[in-house]
Amino acid sequence: MPSVSPNRPAAIFSPSRRGVLRGAGLTAGGLLIGLALPPAARGQTAVSVPLVARLDAWLHIGRDDRITFLIDRSEMGQGAHTGLATLLAEELDVDPMKVVIRNAPADKAYRNVYMIKSMLSGGKAESLSGLPLWGLEQLGRLIGQQVTGGSTSIRGGFDSLRRAGAEARFRLVQAAAERWKLPAGECDTADGMVLHKPSNRSLSYGALADTAAALDAPNVPVLKPRSAWRLIGRHDKRVDTLDKINGNADFGLDVREPEQLFAAIRWAPAFGALLKTLDDRAALAQPGVKAVVPLADGFAVVADNTWRAMQACDAVTAEWNRPEVDGGFDDAMLWRRLNAMVDTEGKEAHKAGDVDKALGAAATVISADYRLPFLAHATMEPMNATVRVGPDGVDVWAPTQAQTMAQKAAAAVTGVSEDRVRIHTTYLGGGFGRRAEADFIAVAATVAKAMMGKPVQVMWPREQDMRRDFYRPAALHRVKLGLDAQGRLVAWKHALASPSIMKRIFVAATWLGPDETAIEGCLDNTYAIPSTALKYVSVDTPVPVGFWRSVGHSHSAFVKESLIDEAAHAAKQNPLDYRLQLLASRPRHRRVLELAAEKAGWGSPLNEGQGRGIALHESFGSIVAMVVQVTMRDGDVAVDRITIAADAGTVVNPAIVQAQLSGGAIFGLSAALHGKVTLKDAAVQEGNFDSYRVLQMADTPPIDVHLVDSEAPPGGIGEPGVPPVAPALTNAIFAASGKRLRALPVVV
Structure with a gap:
């Protein structure tokens, strides 16, 4: 096996103990820890235990003090490897930068069970924490996928990786105590060492690894209290930075x-x-x-x-x-099809109260169509x-x-x-x-x-890559809002027509109800609205569709937050105050919104041609608010500044969270200002970045990120920075120019 730098990914072929040691180039012997083992399977080898008990990640401590961590999540710039290594290192009392990271093999043991939990709990997998879920784990390994997505890496590993580190620490301390013939309670750990401070004795983890491997694991590892954390919430380095700077990182x-x-x-x-x-x-x-x-x-x-x-x-x-069919499919045909389908029956996704009655009694009714185009992924690496x-x-x-x-x-x-x-x-x-x-x-x-x-x-050369993607679905949202005489929002009737991702990926998921990836975020109960209704109409086109960063939230947030802004202006109220009234029972959301407004200087004077827009959206377990400030000159829009506030729950690495929120905002701003896939004769016309524009450095505004101090479970962070930026942008354009934009990309 070629030599690698400490945190350079390498492939491992077998999840058995022998396979891990051989494939990872690890020394024989030492302490090997497997995660997600049910209590009944403790002490058994990976190859002899049933499917549910297979080890889904590995920690190996060698006699040479080398600590190797096999990670089952891909690293694509989102910092997953750093965050997961930090969780392990926190409980193990080692420096995450000294943990050698290897990529796990493809195996049932590594399937993303968290995604199955999330699906079965309505997107709130954290609510299942602590329950006896071995049957659910087994289901996840049978029908799940080993996949990195849905902003699930930290959320899925937060408990299990800390338990793995705590188990290893427990065994190492027991091994030292036995060797010294001292009570384990008198021993401590720090920097990869077990210490007995009264006698000034110490042993490295490597020196204890073989003995520790022979000891029984605790039934329930004792985790550090939050007050004792040294790394979680404080560690701000990345394990892959050096390799990416010096060229050692293999893409x-x-x-x-x-x-x-x-x-x-x-x-x-x-x-x-x-x-x-x-x-x-x-x-x-x-x-x-x-x-x-x-x-x-x-x-x-x-x-x-x-x-x-x-x-x-x-x-x-x-x-x-x-x-022969759809051979002349183009943009005009796309929008004719969506427009014809949006008023058909579709599938009911949500209903509360009597929305038609409420609309009939409303003092003001706002009717609006919002349109969003197909979008390519356009990854920098083809x-x-x-x-x-x-x-x-x-x-x-x-x-x-x-x-x-x-x-x-x-x-x-x-x-x-x-x-x-x-x-x-x-x-x-x-x-x-x-x-x-x-x-x-x-x-x-x-x-x-x-x-x-x-x-x-x-x-795939760039032009072939761009023209043979699985695109973010185009979408047509047709919405009616009802306001009472005081301007309060009392009715929201929402119809959405778009191609279905799940119809291609997992058609059974659409048999009984709507495609959840299409409707997510449309009516998410963030705002208190008495009467609501949402339906989804699946529309087939020749264009293949797939998951695009933040998925359905990428278009639902634009529609929802633009319409809340429309309602505020119809009620002649400040958009911030209007939202806060609708968030009376949502203290976390209010706090995030108020923080973004405060840091952006909401309400302070602006120059002529300037405007500020605000938006709030919850996705993937995190709440994000954005304020965008723009300047309009001669019909052109310049983005002056973006202010972000977020409650992402417990934050593992603040620097990574801030970087991901900034990156998400830039990604979303590129799409809002420029992103569009143009169709002619069933073919994508854009082939490279000259026609499919992305935000350039000179056009990227200053971005300020502020994190709410939270003890809630970790939220996702790779995707939640995308959804709010488009509506905050178009709301700012309206504030500056009086022009309401209901389609993307921006045309002013």
């Missing part, structure tokens, strides 16, 4: 294996088109070109380097069977994977968010069993939900199968 495109070849992709010119004929003679005549591999709806050129592969794609002559198909199985090196689906996809393409597909997870150069798909793994496996025995790195 997908950095993979280099012996005899490796390189391939570039060329996709069909429209959604639904299939490859009819292919003439590859001119391409094969070019230097370094090894093969042209046909795909169902495209082809790949394999060469001795990526540039030659990309160039040779232009030399291939291909004919395509264009789809889609790629490296695959080798050999007699001993399949190796996949990939920047993937979804190891389970990657393993299944490679197995299906190559015809080998899943247990013979080894997933090597690299760092991800951006994910945003795009790398939770497995299409790029399947394509790479198909090409590698054709080049049997040689590893092939398959890269």
